[in-house]
Amino acid sequence: MVTIKARDERMLVLYEEGKSNEVIQVILATEFPKNIITARTVAEKLWKMGKKAHSEGSEAKEGDPSES
Numbered sequence: 001m002v003t004i005k006a007r008d009e010r011m012l013v014l015y016e017e018g019k020s021n022e023v024i025q026v027i028l029a030t031e032f033p034k035n036i037i038t039a040r041t042v043a044e045k046l047w048k049m050g051k052k053a054h055s056e057g058s059e060a061k062e063g064d065p066s067e068s
Contacts, residue, residue, distance in 0.1 A: 007032045008045065015046055020056040 007028055014024045021039040029036045037045070043053035 003032060003035055007035050007037075008049075011042060011045065012049065012051070015051055015053070021046075021053050022056050 010031060011024055011028060014027055019027070021042045024042050025037065025039040028042070039055070043055070046053040
């Protein structure tokens with residue numbers, strides 16, 4: 001239980017650094033190999049903690065279609 005709490009605390013630190021769900025998942029899998037979770041679970045846990053998780057693809061901005 002201690003490692004899960006530590007993992008979740010680390011998840012919040014990474015979130016505050018602006019990391020995406022996918023990046024957070026990879027870092028947590030490396031640091032907590034016995035408690036691996038998916039990027040989707042990262043998003044769900046952050047949401048339950050009152051945070052707005054973001055995915056790497058959500059950061060892309062749509063350009064002006066006339067520029068194509």
